[in-house]
Amino acid sequence: MNLSDRIKLARKKAGLTQSQLAESVGIAQTAISQLESGKTLRSSYLVQIARACGVNSTWLASGEGEMLSPEDVATYFSSELEEILRGEHEDDAALNSALRDRIEELRSASRYAPSNSLLTEEIPYLIELDDPRDPSKTVVEISVKVHLDLNTEILSKQGVLPEHVVAAAISGNSMTPVLQDGGTVVAHLRETQVVDGRMYVIDHGGQIRVKALYRLPGGGVRMKSYNTYEHPDETYSVREMEDANIRIMGRVFWGASFY
Secondary structure, eight states, rough: OOOHHHHHHHHHHTTHHHHHHHHHSSHHEEEHHHHHHHSOOOOOOHHHHHHHHSSOOHHHHHHSSSSSOOHHHHHHHHHHHHHHSEEEEEEHHHHHHHHHHHHHHHHHHTTTTOSSSEEEEEEEEEEEEETEEEEEEEEEEEEEEEEEEEEEEHHHHTTTOOOGEEEOOOOTTTTTTSTTTOEEEEEEETOOSSSSOOOEEEETTTOOOEEEEETTTTSEEEOOOOOTTSSOEEEEEEHHHTTTEEEEEEEEEEEOOOO
């Protein structure tokens, strides 16, 4: 992929026309046209173009690295989903359709961002075990046997240490179409402060759950599933969280699913 292809891909990822991109950067539309056609092979405005399109400037200029860093993907992903969830939709089918379309757009951009690193870290999975005090219940523990091999580049760009990270398997359809049954997420254990709309791994009385969380007055939380048709929102006050043994374990910053 040459410079002209990368600029065109970045512009389309940002949803901009050549004129809109040129106006954002402060150059003529013909300059963008010549770059995309290959008539111009260099530009002193590549950093500004990258910023306007929301992509990695190093990738845009040289093709090295990733089009979108993992943290950029996570931020873009969360903000786009939150915008959709806040919008008005005729019904749940329309909401799910909008979510699927946005996910496919992000996936199309992400497939041009392969990692350069082949090094991995073993990230332990959270698992549910029988409670030794009450066999009818379960407790959430960090496994010493089951792990996920996660690319070290993802961790370094998030600025997290492997010992502060856990993986969790997705069970059920509550987070479809974003996360499928059998998928995996990775969470940062030191980020438990709720940021509205972000996904978190939760220990709910011995059950592992993944939900988008929103703060409530008084310290409670609202748990949102993306499959709202089958899984309506749940709200908990601080007292109710204590009674139900609800513990926010960490913020999700990476995920993978099979479709």
